[in-house]
Amino acid sequence: MRKGDWGSATLGDLCSDVTSGATPQSGNSRYYREGAGTLFAKIEDLTAANGSYLDETTLRVTKAALRESALKVYPPGTILISMYGTVGLVKIARYSISANQALAALIPPFKCHEKFLYHYLNWSRGDWGKYKAQTTQANINGAIVKRRVINLPTANEQRRIAEILDTLDQAISSLRLSANKYAQIRLAHVRDLMAEGLRVLQSFEASELGSLESRGRGPWVLAPLGRALIKIEAGNSPSVEDTPAGPGEWGVLKVSAIGRNGFRPEENKVARDRSLQIKELCVRSGDLLITRANTAELVGMACIVDETPPGLMLCDKTLRLRVDDDFSSREYVHLILAIAEVRRQIEIAATGTSGSMKNISQASIRRLMIPWSDRERMDHVVRIDAGYAAQVNALMRKARHLTLLKQGLMEDLLTGRVRVAEAETVLENL
Known part of the structure; x- marks a missing residue:
């Protein structure tokens, strides 16, 4: 509940102007430049930017584009809001900037504190649903932006x-x-x-x-990874519901359980049928796992299991590498699988025509040449x-x-x- 000394105003009242951008003719070399010209913002630029401010854009536009299209140049301090697709992304333009029609521009000076307005809009992104246009997409428009109500303290x-x-x-x-x-x-x-x-x-x-x-x-020598492996163990992927296993339940890991930030045991599907529950496939603390199939960037991704609840089983897209402790440690194998020169071998060995899913065989994993x-x-x-x-x-x-x-x-x-x-x-x- 707001305190009694808070008031409210619309964005139209708080800004000197609320407007939207335009897009000069695509592919016209007279209109676009890399690294020179006026910044030209798109939703992707807001998504990519870190922090409160938008400092750079992937494209810049020329004077000809500004002269021959409906583009406007907004002053530094302009607040940009995404109106299409991912609605409500917010950034402050640090420099003079133009934008396409998917972005609304709140033009300073403001009748409130600039950074307060930024934080308020960023915090209350979900509120755009109360104002959005009744279309098949969750889009908003300039008129909606203008009448958006902001609650204001002193x-x-x-x-x-x-x-x-x-x-x-x-x-x-x-x-x-x-x-x-x-x-x-x-x-x-x-x-x-x-x-x-x-x-x-x-x-x-x-x-x-x-x-x-x-x-x-x-x-140092080069040797195939297979020399350090006692065994490679594969899992199964039975047809089960896409619901995570609860406490005490069995589950089958998804390929997303192995990621850049380590093991994610919550990424699993419950396996309630006792005939599907195979103890030998369960992962254990200390296991070295690797993805057999995934996107080009993530196939061959490895992790060491830190902690895991019991009853989580390997799926057919995940493998367990059992390392011969006399030859190496699992920690060294895990480290070396992330080195760029080894990742490059994995990318070459991965097969599959789909751009979204690649596969690497157990034989190819064994043939990876590793510094020992x-x-x-x-x-x-x-x-x-x-x-x-x-x-x-x-x-x-x-x-x-x-x-x-x-x-x-x-x-x-x-x-x-x-x-x-x-x-x-x-x-x-x-």
Whole structure:
């Protein structure tokens, strides 16, 4: 419930103008330039931009486009809102900008605080459904944007709310940037430790590697991954309902259970039929899993299972690699499967005519040429990698915590349920 000193106004009243853009003739080389000309925003640019501001666009338009079409140039500080498809995406233009007809432009100066308006529109994206046009798509238009009602506290409280939310955004961004920096350092350090082995790998075309037996240089050699594997175990994909297994229930993993961020046990389908419940197919903590079929970017993606509830079984698109501990550790195999030179081999070995789904056979996995060294050297690489991974994960956990805190504070502050003084106390105690 809002406090009594809040008022309201429409976007049409708050902005000097509300308008929408246009698209110059597509394919006309006189109208478009890369890296030069006036920024030209599309919904995709709003989706790709990080933070509050839109600094760059994939396309720019020329003076001829501005002169010969209905395009307008909006001043810095203009708030752009997506009206088609993904409705309600919001960014502030940092520089002068034009836009296509899928974007509404709220033109400054505003009769409210610019960043408060941004945060309010970003928080209340779902409210556009109350105003949207009655069409087959959830689109809105300029007239709808103009009559959208915004609830407003006093000018001073708008400013302070915007400052609190900006502070949290900056802290979250800083944590993510630090995590990305450590991730880059992590990769560079690991590659430096394996430099001799990678140079051997790079001395051959990826398509040639499958026919090699072994090659060496100094303490590092190339050898097929199969030499380190005791067994590759495959799963089944019975016909079951697309509902996750509940506590105590059995389930079949989806291929999406193996992703860039590790194992996701919640990605499964319940298997209630006892005849489908095969104990040998259940994944266990410490298992090294790899996708046999997926998109080109994700086929051959691997992860080590950290924790998992009992009763989750491999599907036919996931494989379990059982590593010979005398030859290597599963952690080293997991690490090396993500190295670019090995990923390139996987992409070449993957088959299938569909652009959305590729397959890699067990034989092709065994033939992947991998840099190997003595166990002590490989374990050292794993320890260094794990140290950086721990730092990256700690930073991302903090970022997720602050993101959840911000979401809660936005709800409280932008409804007036919590006043600024209380929120500032929360920030002081972080």
